[in-house]
Amino acid sequence: MKFKVMGVSAGRKDSNCDILLKEALLACQEQGAEITMINLKDYNLLDCTGCTACTMGMSMGKNTGCSLKDKDDKDKIMQVLLNQDAVIFAAPTYALMPSSLYLKFMHRNLAYESAFLTKIGAIEPRDRVGALIAVGGSTRSWQSLALECMQITTVTNSFKVVDMYMATMVPAPAQVLLYDEKIARAREIGRNVMKALNTPAAERKWLGDPDAGWCPNCHSNSLCLGEPQWKGLQYPIECTVCGAGGDLVKTDDGKWKFVIAENGLERDRTTEEGRGVHCDEIADTQGGFFMNPQNHAVVAEKIQKYKAIQFPGV
Numbered sequence: 001m002k003f004k005v006m007g008v009s010a011g012r013k014d015s016n017c018d019i020l021l022k023e024a025l026l027a028c029q030e031q032g033a034e035i036t037m038i039n040l041k042d043y044n045l046l047d048c049t050g051c052t053a054c055t056m057g058m059s060m061g062k063n064t065g066c067s068l069k070d071k072d073d074k075d076k077i078m079q080v081l082l083n084q085d086a087v088i089f090a091a092p093t094y095a096l097m098p099s100s101l102y103l104k105f106m107h108r109n110l111a112y113e114s115a116f117l118t119k120i121g122a123i124e125p126r127d128r129v130g131a132l133i134a135v136g137g138s139t140r141s142w143q144s145l146a147l148e149c150m151q152i153t154t155v156t157n158s159f160k161v162v163d164m165y166m167a168t169m170v171p172a173p174a175q176v177l178l179y180d181e182k183i184a185r186a187r188e189i190g191r192n193v194m195k196a197l198n199t200p201a202a203e204r205k206w207l208g209d210p211d212a213g214w215c216p217n218c219h220s221n222s223l224c225l226g227e228p229q230w231k232g233l234q235y236p237i238e239c240t241v242c243g244a245g246g247d248l249v250k251t252d253d254g255k256w257k258f259v260i261a262e263n264g265l266e267r268d269r270t271t272e273e274g275r276g277v278h279c280d281e282i283a284d285t286q287g288g289f290f291m292n293p294q295n296h297a298v299v300a301e302k303i304q305k306y307k308a309i310q311f312p313g314v
């Protein structure tokens with residue numbers, strides 16, 4: 001049976017993201033994969049309204065789905081995307097992070113949250129491979145949140161990200177074609193996706209640069225100071241993407257290293273078990289709010305002040 005590999009681009013048509021993505025997909029196709037590719041600019045995609053019907057449903061054990069399901073193309077795409085063995089995402093960097101089109105599409109994944117839906121028995125777990133390509137006009141310094149934001153949005157559908165590539169210094173349309181090494185790196189993304197697909201799911205590992213990023217768990221380049229989490233768990237330092245907890249340690253050669261604590265992967269967001277804790281948190285915080293009638297009375301009274309204020313708009 002052929003592996004199914006899909007490419008999702010949020011870049012300009014026939015420009016850097018599309019080109020690098022196609023190169024990666026070609027490598028997959030050469031190894032026998034069945035390829036699908038879309039550019040999000042071709043679809044009608046609405047912003048998540050924030051109605052939270054999906055998570056409210058899930059926290060009560062129901063698969064409510066998205067309230068926008070029949071209003072745009074998101075569900076049509078998800079029916080294909082969630083049926084893939086692997087998906088490669090490519091997004092342009094805007095203001096350090098993936099473009100709003102990419103984020104708009106990916107934030108809607110909450111209604112399809114694999115860990116939550118598996119936990120309530122609405123779906124069967126499925127192993128998926130993921131890979132990321134971020135493209136920007138500048139160096140990593142001006143793309144500092146790009147791969148990190150891309151990775152956390154793929155976690156929602158349990159993609160195991162096995163490689164990610166940041167193509168730097170290509171601001172102009174299709175400029176990446178001037179750099180053979182960037183095209184070659186994109187091809188390597190495709191090869192690594194196929195390598196992962198040809199490995200039993202339980203043994204799939206990170207295939208990018210072993211030293212990439214600060215976090216040895218998800219290879220993100222982004223850490224923050226830990227604060228108490230839901231139910232009090234706290235670490236000195238956390239990975240902002242996967243939530244791994246630990247501390248910075250100075251190595252013998254005088255460099256800083258992020259070392260994950262013994263219990264540091266308790267809420268690893270890249271795993272369904274780790275995200276399941278967040279499902280419980282939502283049931284407790286959001287569900288807890290809705291279940292207590294007194295909360296509604298307090299909010300209904302206090303909201304009047306703010307509803308009455310109408311500052312001039314534009």
Ligand SMILES: Cc1cc2nc3c(=O)[nH]c(=O)nc-3n(C[C@H](O)[C@H](O)[C@H](O)COP(=O)(O)O)c2cc1C
Binds near residue numbers: 010018096136139143
């Ligand atoms: C609104 C906007 C913001 C941008 N911000 C950044 C940025 O913060 N960092 C960066 O490296 N490039 C930035 N860029 C450049 C794009 O990432 C770059 O043009 C990239 O090649 C676009 O990919 P594409 O050709 O696939 O569309 C920005 C471009 C636009 C239009």
